[in-house]
Amino acid sequence: xxxxxxxxxxxxxxxxAHQDAHKFASQQSTPExxxxxxxxxxxxxxxxxxxxWLGIExxxxxxxxxxxxxxxxxxxxxxxxxxxxxxECRPVLPGQTAISIPPEVTEDRIAYIAVQFQxxxxxxxxxxxxxxxxxxxxPETIEISRLQPIETLIDYIDRxxxxxxxxxxxxxxxxxxxxxxxxxxxxxxxxQLERIYRTYDKYERRYAGGEFLAxxxxxxxxxxxxxxxxxxxxxxxxxxxxxxxxxxxxELLEKLDEIWGGEPVNQPVEVLxxxxxxxxxxxxxxKEAVLTTVLxxxxxxxxxxxxxxxxxxSHVVALLVSVGLDSENEFSIHLRLYPAGRAIHLPxxxxxxxxxxxxxxxxxxxxxEETNDSMKIELEKWNQGDRFSVKVAxxxxxxxxxxxx
Numbered sequence: 001x002x003x004x005x006x007x008x009x010x011x012x013x014x015x016x017a018h019q020d021a022h023k024f025a026s027q028q029s030t031p032e033x034x035x036x037x038x039x040x041x042x043x044x045x046x047x048x049x050x051x052x053w054l055g056i057e058x059x060x061x062x063x064x065x066x067x068x069x070x071x072x073x074x075x076x077x078x079x080x081x082x083x084x085x086x087x088e089c090r091p092v093l094p095g096q097t098a099i100s101i102p103p104e105v106t107e108d109r110i111a112y113i114a115v116q117f118q119x120x121x122x123x124x125x126x127x128x129x130x131x132x133x134x135x136x137x138x139p140e141t142i143e144i145s146r147l148q149p150i151e152t153l154i155d156y157i158d159r160x161x162x163x164x165x166x167x168x169x170x171x172x173x174x175x176x177x178x179x180x181x182x183x184x185x186x187x188x189x190x191x192q193l194e195r196i197y198r199t200y201d202k203y204e205r206r207y208a209g210g211e212f213l214a215x216x217x218x219x220x221x222x223x224x225x226x227x228x229x230x231x232x233x234x235x236x237x238x239x240x241x242x243x244x245x246x247x248x249x250x251e252l253l254e255k256l257d258e259i260w261g262g263e264p265v266n267q268p269v270e271v272l273x274x275x276x277x278x279x280x281x282x283x284x285x286x287k288e289a290v291l292t293t294v295l296x297x298x299x300x301x302x303x304x305x306x307x308x309x310x311x312x313x314s315h316v317v318a319l320l321v322s323v324g325l326d327s328e329n330e331f332s333i334h335l336r337l338y339p340a341g342r343a344i345h346l347p348x349x350x351x352x353x354x355x356x357x358x359x360x361x362x363x364x365x366x367x368x369e370e371t372n373d374s375m376k377i378e379l380e381k382w383n384q385g386d387r388f389s390v391k392v393a394x395x396x397x398x399x400x401x402x403x404x405x
Contacts, residue, residue, distance in 0.1 A: 009126050009150060017045035018121070027068060040065055040077035043089040043115040046124045047079050054154055057082060075102040078109070084160060085110035085187045092116045092127060097279075098141040099130075106138035110160060110191045114147055126150045131198065132191045136215070139282070145274055146281065156194075162259050163190035173251045180248070181216045197253055197260070209249025210242060217245065269402045272323040272333065273384060275304040284308050287320055309340055312397045315347045316340040319392065319401065326381075331405050333379040335390060337368075346372045350394045354379065357387040357402070 021041035025034045044065055048058050063078040063086060064070040078086040088109045090099035099114045114127040128147030133139065148156075167174050167186050181189055196208045270281060284306035303324040310317050322334040335354065339346050346368040352375050354363040364377045379388070386405045391398055 010123055011046040011049050011126065012123050013042055013045060013121065014049075017042055020045070024068075024071065028072065033072075036075060037071055039091040039093070039117060039121075040071070040075070040089070042117075042121060042124065043077050043091045043113075044079050046115050046126065047087060047089040047113050050126060050150075051079075051081070056154070056157065074104040075100075076105060078105065081110075081157070083187070084157065084164070085191060087129075088112045089115055092144065094118060097145075098143045100141055101133070101139055103138070106133065107135045108188060109133075110187070111153070111156065112142060113150070113153075114142075114144060129153050129156075131156060132195045134192075134195065143279060143281075145271055145279055159194055159260055160187075160190050163194055163256055166255065166259055171255065173248065173255060176248055177213070177252060180213060180245075184216050193253065193256060197256060205253045206246050206250040209253055210246030213245040213249055214242060217241070269387070269404050270321075271404050272321070273325075273331065273405055275306065275323050276325060280306055284321075303334070308401070310392055310399050312347075312350075312392065312394050312399065315350070315394060316343070317346060317350065317392065319390065321390075321403075329383055330380075331382045331384075333382060333403075335377045335379070337375040337392065339373060344373065345370070346375060347394055350375070350392070352377060353391040353393070355389045355391065357389055363388065 021038045024041050025038040028034045028037050044060070044063070048060055051058050059080045059082050060066060062080040062082075064074065064076040065078050070076060077089045077091065079089055080086050086109050088105045088111070090101075090112055092099055092114050094117065099112060101112065105112075110132055112130045112133075114129070116125040116127050118124075127144055128150050129152075130142050130147055164186050167177060167190055177189065178186075192212055193209070196205055196212060200208045270284065271279075274280075285308070287305050287307045303322040305320060305322040307318050307320045310319055318338045318340040320336040320338060322336075324332050324334075326332050335352070337346060337350070337352055348368060348370045350368040351365065352367075353365045354377055355361070356363055363379065366375050366377060368375055382388075382405050384405050388403055390401045390403065392401075393399075
């Protein structure tokens with residue numbers, strides 16, 4: 001892979017890019033659509049230039065953004081990588097802090113790349129990328145703060161290519177997937193499997209993968225996957241099919257785990273200093289929305305808090321994180337675990353572990369006893385750029401959340 005620095009993230013736009021952008025924009029009927037098509041076209045050219053520099057082949061004319069009728073009625077800026085899928089190249093105009101995700105670009109996209117425009121349109125900057133989203137529950141926008149570094153895009157593409165290669169192989173599990181999802185493109189299967197592998201913990205992948213496979217398998221009332229033998233009872237058929245799809249997904253994701261070499265990279269990292277600016281990921285909610293009886297002792301008025309529900313098998317707990325700015329450069333973080341759902345105590349044996357991501361050192365660890373109704377750990381004197389992980393575990397089930405200051 002080529003080395004990428006900040007200078008190389010700035011793309012000079014060619015005369016041809018502006019000529020095509022002007023041509024496509026002149027076909028539109030409103031000033032808003034003219035601006036949209038012009039910047040979309042330039043964004044596609046910028047990403048194409050970057051991929052050419054990396055040695056990645058693209059097909060400029062194969063995308064919807066190069067189709068006159070489609071771009072007239074849709075907000076599209078896609079760039080096709082042959083045999084792999086589409087990148088959506090989303091413009092970011094001055095003052096914007098997020099990229100928009102129109103409904104028409106929520107499917108068949110392997111990633112979204114943010115292309116920053118300035119007042120002058122002679123050059124743009126690639127801010128980063130966001131991997132494939134769940135088309136069943138797509139976001140309307142993606143915050144710039146949640147983007148992954150553009151230099152890791154080629155690693156992500158390599159993962160998708162290796163997954164596609166495996167899915168087209170003679171491995172028994174790959175054959176079964178092709179037979180079950182006969183009408184689904186291999187590229188889309190690989191992309192969504194990578195998303196599940198990246199966004200779900202290991203114990204959850206079986207169920208998420210089973211749901212994904214089931215969403216593309218036609219329902220056949222009265223039949224289950226038992227060598228083609230009919231099953232009269234519909235409920236029994238549904239349960240049997242779901243179990244078999246979960247088994248298949250689990251085996252498939254274990255194979256991909258071997259190919260990809262262990263736990264996925266680029267897991268979401270929550271940047272806590274952004275909480276002080278009012279920027280939060282959707283899965284971190286105000287504590288009042290989740291915890292109705294939480295004790296407020298120990299919380300400081302200048303802290304910003306958010307809470308996230310964590311499922312550990314049959315147990316559900318709430319992780320409350322508070323961050324405060326103690327001085328110009330030092331932050332303090334308070335971590336608390338509370339029972340959630342109908343539970344009044346934390347499950348006995350529940351472990352809360354804090355790990356320094358740079359050194360791998362365990363900074364603090366606590367374990368719940370039979371009647372604990374909360375657990376808490378405090379971290380002091382953290383600086384911008386520091387990173388740590390919070391692991392919540394019981395028995396052989398664990399969830400890890402990653403944070404940066």
